[in-house]
Amino acid sequence: MMRQLLATVLLFLACVAHAAPGAHGPNGEHLDAPSSAVGTSSSQPTIEAHTEAFELVGTLAAEELSVLVDRYETNEPVLNGTLEVELSGIKAQGKLHADFGDYSFTDEKLLKALQQPGAHPLVFTLIAGNDTDLIEGTLNVAANQHAHGQWEFFRSPWLWAGLLVAAALAAAFWRLRRRNALQRARG
Numbered sequence: 773m774m775r776q777l778l779a780t781v782l783l784f785l786a787c788v789a790h791a792a793p794g795a796h797g798p799n800g801e802h803l804d805a806p807s808s809a810v811g812t813s814s815s816q817p818t819i820e821a822h823t824e825a826f827e828l829v830g831t832l833a834a835e836e837l838s839v840l841v842d843r844y845e846t847n848e849p850v851l852n853g854t855l856e857v858e859l860s861g862i863k864a865q866g867k868l869h870a871d872f873g874d875y876s877f878t879d880e881k882l883l884k885a886l887q888q889p890g891a892h893p894l895v896f897t898l899i900a901g902n903d904t905d906l907i908e909g910t911l912n913v914a915a916n917q918h919a920h921g922q923w924e925f926f927r928s929p930w931l932w933a934g935l936l937v938a939a940a941l942a943a944a945f946w947r948l949r950r951r952n953a954l955q956r957a958r959g
Contacts, residue, residue: 774945774949777941777944777945777948780941781938781941781942781945784934784937784938784941816831816832816833817831817832817886817911817912817913817914818830818831818832818911819832819839819894819909819910819911820909821894821896821907821908821909822844822907823844823905823906823907824844825843825844825845825903825905826841826842826843826844826850826898826900826903826905826907827841827842827843827844827907828840828841828842828896828898828907828909830894830909830911832883832886832887832911832913834887835878835883836876836877836878836883837857837876837877837882837883837886838872838874838875838876838877839855839857839866839874839875839876839877839896840873840874840875841853841855841875841898841900849873850898850900851868851870851873852900852901853898853899853900853901853903854866854898854899854900855868855875855896855897855898856896856897857877857882857894857895857896857897858894858895858896858897859882859885859886859892859893859894859895860885862879862881862882862885864877864879864881864882865877886911886913887913888913889913889914889915890912890913891910891911891912892910892911892912892913893908893909893910894908894909894910894911895907895908896908896909
């Protein structure tokens with residue numbers, strides 16, 4: 773009887789322990805997500821856009837929108853210009869980080885609007901020397917863009933249900949042992 777109960781508990785725990793769809797890896801990545809064609813491990817929303825003269829790539833992080841701008845023909849970074857972005861009437865000026873070669877947008881209204889799920893059409897105005905250009909692109913923010921912390925595992929209802937069943941089995945096992953011990957003592 774005891775071996776059967778122990779085997780049942782171990783089988784149950786083995787069933788619960790496998791990686792289910794939507795499970796997360798050690799770095800918070802979704803294990804069932806298709807692999808990226810680019811090979812990047814970043815899950816941050818990005819924007820890519822270009823005109824005949826310039827191209828830009830931007831990444832939305834929690835505290836900033838970081839945008840790299842290059843000349844389209846030569847891939848030479850544009851470090852001597854000014855970059856402005858507009859989204860639904862919100863305008864923000866980018867600050868150049870010469871050490872990284874990117875323009876950083878930290879306007880609170882802009883970031884709050886961009887962090888909402890959906891497609892965000894952006895218009896960038898670039899002035900670089902005698903060249904001026906409007907660069908349009910769309911930043912897509914997925915609805916499930918949320919931070920996966922190390923405690924995300926404990927929010928799973930399946931984990932708590934499994935722990936409850938394991939506790940019930942342990943209590944039943946303890947009562948059975950106690951009842952058998954009392955019967956042996958009496959008789």
